[in-house]
Structure formats: structure tokens, C-alpha cells
Amino acid sequence: MKIKIKFLILVSIIFFISIPANAQTISFNKGTWYYGLEYYNYHEKTSYADPFVTTKSNPWPTLVLGYSDYSNIRSANKNENPFIYFFEGSYGRNKYTNYDHSIGYGQATDDYKLQVEASYVFPNNIYAGLGYRYLFDRGAGDGSYDRINQLLYIPVGYGLKMSDGSNSKLQFNYLIKGNQESDLSNVNSTYPDVNNKQKKGWGLDLSYVPKNPEWEFYFKYWDIKDSETISRVYAGRTHFLTEPHNYTYEIGFKRAF
Numbered sequence: 141m142k143i144k145i146k147f148l149i150l151v152s153i154i155f156f157i158s159i160p161a162n163a164q165t166i167s168f169n170k171g172t173w174y175y176g177l178e179y180y181n182y183h184e185k186t187s188y189a190d191p192f193v194t195t196k197s198n199p200w201p202t203l204v205l206g207y208s209d210y211s212n213i214r215s216a217n218k219n220e221n222p223f224i225y226f227f228e229g230s231y232g233r234n235k236y237t238n239y240d241h242s243i244g245y246g247q248a249t250d251d252y253k254l255q256v257e258a259s260y261v262f263p264n265n266i267y268a269g270l271g272y273r274y275l276f277d278r279g280a281g282d283g284s285y286d287r288i289n290q291l292l293y294i295p296v297g298y299g300l301k302m303s304d305g306s307n308s309k310l311q312f313n314y315l316i317k318g319n320q321e322s323d324l325s326n327v328n329s330t331y332p333d334v335n336n337k338q339k340k341g342w343g344l345d346l347s348y349v350p351k352n353p354e355w356e357f358y359f360k361y362w363d364i365k366d367s368e369t370i371s372r373v374y375a376g377r378t379h380f381l382t383e384p385h386n387y388t389y390e391i392g393f394k395r396a397f
Contacts, residue, residue: 166354166396167354168208168214168349168353169210169211169214169215170215171207171211172208172209173205173206173207173397174204174228174356174395175394176203176204176205176356176395177202177203177392178197178201178202178391178392179202179391179392180195180196180201180232180234181194181195182194182195182387182388183195183386183387185384193236193384194236194237194238195234195249195277197232197234198234198235200233202231202234202251202253202390203231203232204230205228206228207227208227209221209225209226210299211224212261213265213267214301214353222261223260223269224258224261224267225257225258225259225269226255227255228255229254230253231251231252232250232251233248233251234248234251235247235248236284243283244279248280249277249280250277250278251276251278252276253273253274253276254273254274256272257270258271259295265300265301266296267296268296268297269294269295271291271292271293271294271313272290273289273290273291275288279323279326284327285324285326287321290319291362291364292316293314293343295311295312296312296313296314297310305351305353308346308347308349309346311344311345311346312342312344313342315342317337317339318338318339318364318367319335319336319337319338320367320383321335322334322335322383328375330375332372334370336368337367338367338368339368340364341362341363341365342362342363344360345359346358347359354395355394356394356396357392357394358392360388360390361388363387364387366384368382369381370382
């Protein structure tokens with residue numbers, strides 16, 4: 141099964157990169173569908189272990205598919221639509237590790253991500269709006285559990301047009317609220333599923349579209365602080381549960397089609 145999955149991902153990568161595109165009609169400077177590949181790195185930090193947990197793209201990158209329209213901040217001719225937006229989904233088969241080599245160590249996890257964002261463009265290519273990010277992380281092996289993270293945030297950014305025809309996007313994301321769901325019942329049906337609220341965090345979203353606008357290169361970063369601590373009684377005692385301070389790095393490229 142693992143060999144089949146690796147072969148399928150490899151074929152998908154070759155197919156994505158080899159699809160021909162017409163730069164005259166397809167461009168990230170206007171509304172377009174796109175596919176892409178990214179390297180994903182997530183890690184948690186606690187007072188007794190840094191990293192406490194990591195999840196990394198290994199051995200294959202994450203596959204990305206989406207649609208975006210940034211024409212209002214990238215196109216030479218402004219359109220009447222004052223909004224910019226994108227929506228995308230991704231799938232990655234990543235490697236899970238933890239500091240004490242316990243359950244799930246070194247095994248593959250399936251990560252599914254959905255992200256949607258829309259912003260209003262003000263004068264001088266400054267924009268602000270609302271974004272939502274959903275991440276489902278399937279448990280890695282027996283004894284582990286599924287995790288769902290949801291973030292609601294405010295993106296504030298600036299679109300920079302270069303003299304050579306290229307474009308850059310500089311964006312800061314301010315966390316409104318987040319929620320981390322840990323499905324402990326996957327481990328034992330008597331254990332509760334836990335939801336930890338995340339109230340502090342921020343992110344960056346930087347991208348570059350070269351003179352050939354069928355390509356986009358990007359870097360995304362999240363820094364989410366410790367969640368609130370909640371108490372739950374299971375396995376014969378009271379547990380105090382916190383979702384640790386965590387970081388996420390995503391770097392990759394997209395191609396319009």
C-alpha cells in the first residue's frame with residue numbers, strides 16, 4: 141500500500157509540472173485556477189521539550205489545488221471589483237515524530253487543509269479582510285488520535301508592483317480565534333474529545349509572481365501561542381490539557397492553468 145501511494149504521488153508531481161500553460165491567457169495577475177507543491181513543517185514547543193511534536197513533508201511534498209483572483213492589486217488595469225480572494229485545498233502525507241519516541245513516532249499522517257480568504261482593496265494597494273483555515277490531521281498509527289485545527293483571522297497586506305512586471309504580496313495575519321480539537325476517543329472510547337480555545341497568534345503570507353505570471357512562489361508562517369487550559373476526568377484521574385505553543389512553515393510554488 142505504501143509503495144502504491146508513493147507511486148501515485150510521484151506520478152501526480154510529474155503530471156502537475158508537465159501540464160502546458162499559455163502565459164498569454166493564464167496568469168496569477170487575474171483570476172485563475174492553480175495547482176502547486178509545498179514543503180510543510182509543523183512543530184510544538186513546551187517547557188520541557190522543543191520540539192515536543194513535529195510533522196514534516198516526508199518524503200513527498202504536499203499537493204495544492206485552488207483558485208485565486210488578485211487582479212485588483214496585480215493587474216495593470218484595475219477592475220471594478222474591489223475585492224481579492226482565494227480558496228484552496230491541500231493534501232500531504234507527512235512524517236510524525238515526538239520527543240519521547242512514543243505512540244506514532246516515525247509514522248505517516250494524512251493532513252488535509254482548506255483555506256479561504258477575501259479582502260477589500262483600499263487605495264495604494266493596501267487591503268484587509270477575513271480568512272479561515274481548517275486543518276485535519278489523521279492520527280499516526282495505533283494509539284494515536286485525529287486532530288482538527290480551525291483558525292479565524294484578519295489578513296492585512298500590501299500588493300507591490302515591480303518595474304519589471306513582477307508582483308509581490310506582503311501580508312500579516314492577526315488571529316481572531318482558534319480551536320484545537322483532539323479526538324481522544326480514538327484511543328479509548330471512554331476518553332473525551334477535547335476542544336482547546338486559542339486566543340493569541342499571528343501569521344505571515346509572502347508571495348512573488350515573476351514577469352512570467354503563470355508561476356507564483358510563496359512562504360506562509362503561523363505562530364500560535366499556548367491555548368487555554370481545561371480539565372477533564374478520564375482514566376481514573378483529572379487531566380489538565382493545553383494545546384502547546386506551535387509554529388507552522390509552508391514554502392512552495394503554484395502554477396496557473
